[in-house]
Amino acid sequence: MxxxxxxxxxxxxxxxxxxxxxxxxxxxxxxxxxxxxxxxxxxxxxxxxxxxxxxxxxxxxxxxxxxxxxxxxxxxxxxxxxxxxxxxxxxxxxxxxxxxxxxxxxxxxxxxxxxxxxxxxxxxxxxxxxxxxxxxxxDPGFSGDTLALAALSLTGSATQVRVQEVCDYGSYDDAAFTGVAFGFGSVPGDEPPMMFLPGVLDSIWGPSLQLIAGCLDVEVEEVREFYEPWVATEPIDCTMMRVEPGQTAAVRFGIEGYVGGRPRIVLEHVNRLTAAAGPDWAYPPEGRPGVHRVVVSGSPGVEINTHVGLDGVDHNIGGxxxxxxxxxxxxxxxxxxxxxxxxxxxxxxxxxxxxxx
Ligand SMILES: NC(=O)c1ccc[n+]([C@@H]2O[C@H](COP(=O)([O-])OP(=O)(O)OC[C@H]3O[C@@H](n4cnc5c(N)ncnc54)[C@H](OP(=O)(O)O)[C@@H]3O)[C@@H](O)[C@H]2O)c1
CATH class of the missing domain: 3.40.50.720 (NAD(P)-binding Rossmann-like Domain)
Structure with missing residues (x-):
């Protein structure tokens, strides 16, 4: 039934x-x-x-x-x-x-x-x-739990597990929530975007970090949040907004779980509104617009790249x-x-x- x-x-x-x-x-x-x-x-x-x-x-x-x-x-x-x-x-x-x-x-x-x-x-x-x-x-979800645990299951010994969403949000039609929360179009130094107020990143991605730690049976001594904006140097038009020079067009952020004094479990985002934004940060492989990726450093070292949205389905809709x-x-x-x-x-x-x- x-x-x-x-x-x-x-x-x-x-x-x-x-x-x-x-x-x-x-x-x-x-x-x-x-x-x-x-x-x-x-x-x-x-x-x-x-x-x-x-x-x-x-x-x-x-x-x-x-x-x-x-x-x-x-x-x-x-x-x-x-x-x-x-x-x-x-x-x-x-x-x-x-x-x-x-x-x-x-x-x-x-x-x-x-x-x-x-x-x-x-x-x-x-x-x-x-x-x-x-x-x-x-993400949060699959990439920081099922995908991370799959990669770790292939690992003999690990020094770090890094979970990434690297995604061009240029086609995402969500100015009202994602746009505001991530601070796209805002000027760094003004009111901090909601997502980057102290404790917010940990509240959203911390559950996955702690789930991985629990499965690894390690105690996380400290969780550190990080956040970096990248500002446009020329106007950018994308689905959710127009970004003027000096306004945020990409963000890199995440949390690091320290074990034994080192960042062993890292959950990181790089979200840009156009491919040219944040040029020094990570990109998806093969010129793709997005990836949910896990990289385990160690022996043998494992990387799994997940792409949602094939055959003409936009990657943001895929997400x-x-x-x-x-x-x-x-x-x-x-x-x-x-x-x-x-x-x-x-x-x-x-x-x-x-x-x-
Ligand atoms: N873990 C992940 O990978 C992931 C990915 C995306 C989203 N999310 C989460 O999934 C949830 C939905 O995300 P979304 O992007 O679909 O959100 P959304 O489109 O911004 O909003 C979802 C719906 O919530 C309803 N809503 C909004 N304000 C309301 C209000 N004041 N009172 C009653 N209902 C209200 C509306 O329903 P109606 O249009 O039907 O009226 C709206 O369409 C969020 O909690 C988000 O954080 C998680």
């Missing part, structure tokens, strides 16, 4: 999760949440550009969605900017017997390091409803499709798991969804 699924939100990630749910024969779409008045009342098919109506109409009525008693809700709304409301939403589903998978609340990628103001109510809701919750994505897939594909494993909060290491080693039919 197909799993009965609700899609919660239809933003960058949500719209792809919704399409995957509609198209997969092992999943039955039973509800869709949308917050914007323009989307409420529309058939789910219209929201993702499919011709055949689903009969499932987008609503902002949380209680009605909870009352559907679906097997699972795919939760991809903007949670970090509205944590209290988002927490209440996921707990309502979990208490009512509906499991949660999602890309939101990136702090929950590793429940053991997540803040207690989140883990305590969520765990209580899971126990009350006999349900589970799992959060993941491509959000992959983020949606990463959690939609976990639905069976999460529905079958014992109640509670789950990290990727709690799921079967080779989980995958029914993506071929």
């Amino acid at each position: 197909p799993r009965r699924v609700i899609q919660f939100s239809t933003g960058h990630v949500g719209v792809h999760a919704l399409r995957q749910i509609i198209e997969r024969p092992d999943l039955e779409l039973v509800g869709v949440h949308a917050s914007s008045p323009a989307k409420i009342g529309q058939d789910a098919a219209d929201l993702v550009g499919l011709d055949e109506p689903t009969g499932v109409i987008a609503t902002d009525d949380l209680a009605a969605l909870v009352a559907l008693q679906a097997d699972v809700v795919v939760y991809t709304t903007q949670a970090e900017t509205r944590p209290a409301e988002a927490l209440a939403e996921v707990c309502a589903f979990l208490r009512a017997g509906t499991n949660v998978v999602g890309s939101s609340f990136v702090w929950l990628l590793n429940p053991t390091t997540a803040p207690t103001w989140l883990t305590e109510p969520i765990t209580a809701a899971c126990l009350e409803g006999g349900t589970s919750m799992y959060v993941n994505g491509i 959000v499709v992959a983020t949606a897939a990463r959690v939609v594909n976990a639905i069976d494993a999460v529905c079958d798991a014992a109640p509670g909060m789950l990290a990727v290491t709690d799921l079967p080693g080779s989980y995958a969804g029914r993506v071929v039919w």
